[in-house]
Amino acid sequence: MGYGMVIDQQLCVGCAACTIACKIENNTPVGINWCDKITRTTGKFPDVRYEYISTMCNHCDNAPCVAACPTQAMHKDRQTGLTLHDPKKCIGCKACIVGCPYGVISVNWERPHRHWAQRDRLAEGCFSPREMVEESGGEGSPHGNPERGTTYPVVRPAGTVEKCTFCDHRLAQGLAPACVDACPSGARQFGDIDDPNSEVSKLVARHGGQGLREHLGTRPRVIYIRDYKPQRRFEPARPAGEGQGA
Amino acid sequence: MNSNVSFRDFATPTWILIAVGLVAGGAVGLYEMFFGHLFATNNALVWTLPLVVYIFLALMSTGVSLVLAYGLIMKDASITQHTRPLLIMAIGLLLGGFTALATELGSVLNLVWILLSPNLSSPIWWMGALYSVELVLLIVKLVMDLKGRHGVFDMPLAWGTLVIAAAAAITIGAVFGTVIGRPDYHGAFLSIVTLVSALVSGTAAIVLLRPQSALTETAGRIFRQTALLFAALILMRVAYEAHSTVAGMLGWASIAMLAPFLIAAVLFTLAPRLLSLLGILGVLWVQYSFIITGQLVSLGQTAHWYGAVQSYQPNLAEVLVLVLGIAVAAALIKLGEQFLIERRPAA
Ligand code: SF4
Numbered sequence: 101m102g103y104g105m106v107i108d109q110q111l112c113v114g115c116a117a118c119t120i121a122c123k124i125e126n127n128t129p130v131g132i133n134w135c136d137k138i139t140r141t142t143g144k145f146p147d148v149r150y151e152y153i154s155t156m157c158n159h160c161d162n163a164p165c166v167a168a169c170p171t172q173a174m175h176k177d178r179q180t181g182l183t184l185h186d187p188k189k190c191i192g193c194k195a196c197i198v199g200c201p202y203g204v205i206s207v208n209w210e211r212p213h214r215h216w217a218q219r220d221r222l223a224e225g226c227f228s229p230r231e232m233v234e235e236s237g238g239e240g241s242p243h244g245n246p247e248r249g250t251t252y253p254v255v256r257p258a259g260t261v262e263k264c265t266f267c268d269h270r271l272a273q274g275l276a277p278a279c280v281d282a283c284p285s286g287a288r289q290f291g292d293i294d295d296p297n298s299e300v301s302k303l304v305a306r307h308g309g310q311g312l313r314e315h316l317g318t319r320p321r322v323i324y325i326r327d328y329k330p331q332r333r334f335e336p337a338r339p340a341g342e343g344q345g346a
Numbered sequence: 347m348n349s350n351v352s353f354r355d356f357a358t359p360t361w362i363l364i365a366v367g368l369v370a371g372g373a374v375g376l377y378e379m380f381f382g383h384l385f386a387t388n389n390a391l392v393w394t395l396p397l398v399v400y401i402f403l404a405l406m407s408t409g410v411s412l413v414l415a416y417g418l419i420m421k422d423a424s425i426t427q428h429t430r431p432l433l434i435m436a437i438g439l440l441l442g443g444f445t446a447l448a449t450e451l452g453s454v455l456n457l458v459w460i461l462l463s464p465n466l467s468s469p470i471w472w473m474g475a476l477y478s479v480e481l482v483l484l485i486v487k488l489v490m491d492l493k494g495r496h497g498v499f500d501m502p503l504a505w506g507t508l509v510i511a512a513a514a515a516i517t518i519g520a521v522f523g524t525v526i527g528r529p530d531y532h533g534a535f536l537s538i539v540t541l542v543s544a545l546v547s548g549t550a551a552i553v554l555l556r557p558q559s560a561l562t563e564t565a566g567r568i569f570r571q572t573a574l575l576f577a578a579l580i581l582m583r584v585a586y587e588a589h590s591t592v593a594g595m596l597g598w599a600s601i602a603m604l605a606p607f608l609i610a611a612v613l614f615t616l617a618p619r620l621l622s623l624l625g626i627l628g629v630l631w632v633q634y635s636f637i638i639t640g641q642l643v644s645l646g647q648t649a650h651w652y653g654a655v656q657s658y659q660p661n662l663a664e665v666l667v668l669v670l671g672i673a674v675a676a677a678l679i680k681l682g683e684q685f686l687i688e689r690r691p692a693a
């Protein structure tokens with residue numbers, strides 16, 4: 101048993117709903133995105149190609165971040181295949197960040213959401229940021245999700261790192277990660293990628309596919325299938341002579 | 347113990363400079379540890395000048411320990427006569443490095459997990475363990491020397507220090523050399539760089555801080571040899587980087603880096619202390635260059651935030667951590683010299 105995600109590049113429209121859903125679900129602070137993107141523009145006009153690759157922790161089987169961590173704060177959960185982080189053990193040495201070849205771990209250089217602690221009101225009669233947090237009952241920020249707190253602190257401690265957990269708190273409830281549920285085009289599929297009969301394994305078997313920087317031997321659990329290829333090119337018929345001259 | 351120390355011994359330009367360094371750097375260190383973030387870092391460039399300072403001082407301490415262990419094993423009187431000052435120097439430099447490292451760690455209180463939950467596959471864990479053992483060995487040797495206890499334990503302790511110090515220097519290189527996916531870090535070469543740079547900076551520190559003719563001659567000889575070896579290593583790296591086709595490699599070595607080592611080695615006898623200082627600055631340049639360059643290429647999503655390749659200039663707070671590390675080392679060395687070394691009356 102080991103969780104994995106398949107992202108179908110043919111179906112992904114680059115809307116970033118996954119990024120926003122992750123941000124809300126996991127209460128990530130300003131400047132930290134557990135789910136983000138790599139974009140690539142290649143070719144020469146008019147044959148240019150733009151790629152949008154949704155990216156997050158790959159929960160590598162052979163995770164360099166885990167090997168580098170001196171305190172086992174970054175560790176593998178052998179039952180689920182997830183790469184998880186224990187902030188109580190984290191000393192903030194950042195070896196995991198230097199070790200991860202995907203750039204998906206972030207540091208809380210300062211106390212997260214500290215702007216929400218301000219008591220100053222912009223104008224008389226308004227809520228101050230602090231009052232908004234108190235009124236909403238959120239932790240750290242008004243949108244602090246209490247369910248996140250069942251497996252990982254809603255507000256992570258300053259001086260420690262954080263990254264995607266594949267929404268382990270949702271998996272424990274039998275739900276898919278928030279990014280998977282939010283994807284409007286069904287480009288993200290999630291399941292037991294170690295089981296050859298699971299949907300995700302069948303997708304990989306049907307289309308091939310690979311993880312990012314696989315040549316490094318990290319054995320990522322996020323697999324990208326199919327390159328985006330335009331299926332139908334819309335070419336409006338133009339009446340002869342239109343658009344010529346000026 | 348020297349009981350003739352008076353207030354006047356502290357009213358010197360050196361102590362005033364050290365005090366200024368401790369206050370200015372200490373203020374930055376405390377602010378960084380407990381209040382907010384001052385360093386020029388981001389999520390793609392996480393190890394900056396404060397970490398370089400730790401590595402610089404820890405390796406310099408290693409070099410001093412290696413020279414002392416060599417002297418004890420080879421029974422070289424020019425070195426063994428200065429056992430106590432060299433022990434004080436090695437301890438002071440190492441604690442100066444640890445101070446710089448403490449400002450860099452996000453959560454110092456969690457350090458207990460290094461003991462409670464060790465990860466033996468982590469080079470950082472080994473680095474921490476080896477330098478802790480090294481510090482304990484140095485302190486044990488100093489206490490034994492102060493108590494005048496010499497005998498059966500001297501040789502095993504000397505060998506122990508030699509092995510631990512060499513392993514610690516090699517492990518610092520492995521912290522970077524075992525990283526995958528960052529071409530400027532990868533490879534065993536960096537362990538050779540850290541080991542040799544420890545010898546260059548350690549011997550240079552001995553010549554600079556302990557100018558005694560016989561010791562300067564011995565340490566100076568090792569300094570010149572290792573400086574030339576270091577120049578040869580950098581030249582090899584320059585040639586490798588010039589021909590490398592590895593994608594994403596920026597290259598941290600340059601021909602200009604050879605200059606301080608060649609000049610210091612060739613002209614050493616003209617101005618030993620000045621040229622030792624040049625060698626030390628050269629080592630700092632090399633270590634700074636490889637540690638920073640390895641992180642300049644942004645990986646994955648961080649390219650969106652910070653650009654494909656970053657540039658880095660240390661800010662004032664980071665420079666003050668350099669000042670702090672040096673000030674702590676200097677204060678401990680001076681205190682050790684004033685309190686633990688008997689001054690002989692001038693003849
Ligand atoms: S993607 Fe990075 S953080 Fe995630 S498991 Fe792999 S190495 Fe670790």
Ligand code: SF4
Pocket residue numbers: 168169170171172173174185189190191192193194195196197260261
């Ligand atoms: S920053 Fe924390 S999780 Fe990362 S390597 Fe250091 S202790 Fe481990």
